Amino acid sequence: MPSVASIPSVPRVLQWDVHRLPNAVGKRVLVTGGNAGIGYFVAEQLAGAGATVVLGSRDTGKAEEAIASIASRVPDARVKHVPLDLADLASLKASVDALGLDRLDAVVLNAGVALDHPPRRETKDGHELMFGTNHLGHFALTHHLAPLLTTTPGSRVVTTGSFAAKSVRLDLDDLQNTHDYQPKRTYSRSKLAQMLFALELDRRLRAAGSTTESVLVHPGGALDSLTPSRPPFHVRTTGERLSRLPLGLVVQGKDAAAWPAVRAVLDPSVRGGQMVSPRAFGLRGAPRTEPLWKHLADSTTAARLWAASCDLTGCEPTFTAP
Template sequence: MTRWTTADIPDQTGRTAVVTGSNTGLGYEITAALAAAGAHVVLAVRDLDKGRAAAERIEAASPGAEVALQRLDLTSLESIRDAAGELRTRYDGIDLLVNNAGVSMTPKSTTADGFELQFGVNHLGHFALTNLLLDRILAAPESRVVTVSSSAHRYGRIRFEDLQSERSYRRAGAYGQSKLANLLFTYELQRRLAGTDTIAVAAHPGSSSSELIRNVPAPTRLFFRLLQAQDAAMGALPVLRAATDPGVIGGEYYGPGGFLEMRGFPKVVASSDRSHDVGAQRRLWEISEHLTAVESLVG
């Protein structure tokens, strides 16, 4: 299949999906497509007003769509714990968790818990959320965890000696580290899920229109805009395929199939050698458990 589109999404009726960062950009497109296919989709967002507006747009486009809101601030472990607790109360099973929300190339700053912002939101926040919801995910048959990475993982390094960029900080370097962490997390989670019918998959959107570049310095932002070859709806396709295609195998990585993986229809793509470092995967997992004080059910 070379031109996988939203028309190829199987009927999602009866399935519950949670999508982080779902009120705009890629997250909105992912959520809208899942809802249109019949899923009950939870928009996990920091700003409930913006989330409500997004839900209304989805309902207008797909009458009868089942959408719900959940406040989630990935800069705060307290908020993540509260959100996970509320979701666990509302749902006995979660068929799909899409770890989509993220920040990119922000000025140096920290989360409420003192983590470097990009590493804290993009990796640690989703690590905590996934593991806090894991019993509900495992309870759903053929469930999936899909984490959104980036081609930027290729220049990422996991600086175990300075994970929080306290010694030195470079926006691009910190972003690359967080996106590499997304893949290390996915591959380690998949290994830990062996023997279950839950799988972990990763995806990246290529070069697509997104609010993520709003913090990029102006010259670099212009370069990104010149490279952009597709809109957010196309950028969402690799994530949607990872989330719904019955042929997906745990541990796969999806991205655009076109030039330099910047555009095109989704297919399985390769990730960097660093992302397949089993020692780094395990070490990062153990450190993430310690930093978030969230212990995994699988191991």
């Protein structure tokens, strides 16, 4: 058993203030889907703390609008865009090369596709679109980012899950949802796959003696009508804001939904394998660490998902101790 003196100290944050973030100057962070929604506010808040932020997005025009919006609110913001299409696995290495970085402090795996209605759709690689983009795309991206993250002591992989994943289970015999396709269930399963990936990655990082940490977050409930305007890509009318005010007692805007991911990137007291979520019933409020849901601790299912993901993508995120 190690002596007390041999256990490395971990900086503690007694009270996390979402409006007074620690200085992040010098940190470099990639945010997938950082051009809109929750990802945009993750990028805006990190840039406000001084980090250099890269928006990973398929849509160059929307990324440029997001960069202009951040620049209008954050003097001297350091934000740029890299083309990123998680539904095209063969393109991901080129996207990582286009970062032009020799180190990376964190990646926030935030981008996602959510379909509400049939028909079932597929990625360029023939995978069901939501599972292929939300999980397999981020799985493969992490593989390509591993050298940059390994080069950076204390780097972090922050994976965005969802409250929707709490009530579903994976079907390991039908990960592609080819039978009895139900869009909302398929989306929830894709988010559960991401969450299991984050925790299996944490186990593998610790086993390898890596200083990179894998942190899981979920944003709670987030509505556009409770989200402050960021024209031109999001404009909230006065009528929408007033009509939805009662919902603010239960859920929140996407600016607040970004808080768990921002804390997971910047708070040195958050550790790998932990889950950060909104304080009030996991739906709204300041971010805190919370116990893992029971089915997230299923390491057998997570390991089988990992093996299947390796087969489906042709790659495996591997981290070695620096």
